[in-house]
Amino acid sequence: MLLRKFGRYGLLVIDEWLLNKPDSLFRAMFLELMELSYGSSSTVFCTQYRPKNRHARLGGGLHAEAIMDRIVHGTVWLETGDVNMRDIYG
Template sequence: MIKTASFKYPMASIESLDFDARQVKKNTIINLAAMGFVTTATNLIITGPTGAGKTYLSCALGIEACKKTYRVFYIRMPDLMRNFEDRRDDLKELTRYRKILGNYNLLIIDEWLNYKLNERDAKMLYELFEQRSGNNSTIFVGQFPVSEWHDRLGGGTQADSIMDRIVHNAYEIPSSETNLRKIYDSKKLANLKAEIEK
């Protein structure tokens, strides 16, 4: 199940999280890892700057869901929209693909709203979340706060409808401002340098 979920970090684990650097309560993540949010079809929103460890955290939670035999799928939003676009001229295939995504117990969408959507793309997302709303959980992973989502979804009533199906049934986990990628990469580089210069 972990393999077919296509996680970016298939070895991510709750145990390896640096809670101090993330400035998030350990109990919060441990409680989320019990998967009550999936049982109740509640969404999670993980926001924060580049390098804050958002993707790793989402994968760690996704892997916990797999361990509890929930069906999980990870996808980057650019890939999701490209897949929609590739099927746009074949309504049957587009509907089939959307149904597959809609039926995952937990769908993780990374790089959420990193670019603004046009009306056509927003409509495709609306149909997906209309299917998932109240039935399955989605983890949204992105840099932009919820307050900016409406505009990035194209504004107007369609953005209202998408937001309504996401945020009213969501728990938000803001990430720390610490660039964890920079810290960990610096440590790896220092260790490699020390090994080379022995």
């Protein structure tokens, strides 16, 4: 039920993406959510990690590959640089 609710949003914003390494239950749920919204809505990922590190932070393996496959196709990357505003103003 929760997946269908989130899957219906036109825009889903995921802040602090991969700050904590997800467990297998989260990866399975997230893969299904990405599958539901693939091609029909937009998702914004806010993260501190570069694209090359995301597969490993997702735990590697089949779920990580499938999730990244759904994320990277049709993606627009916006790099904001290396400045950490939390270090400056936090």
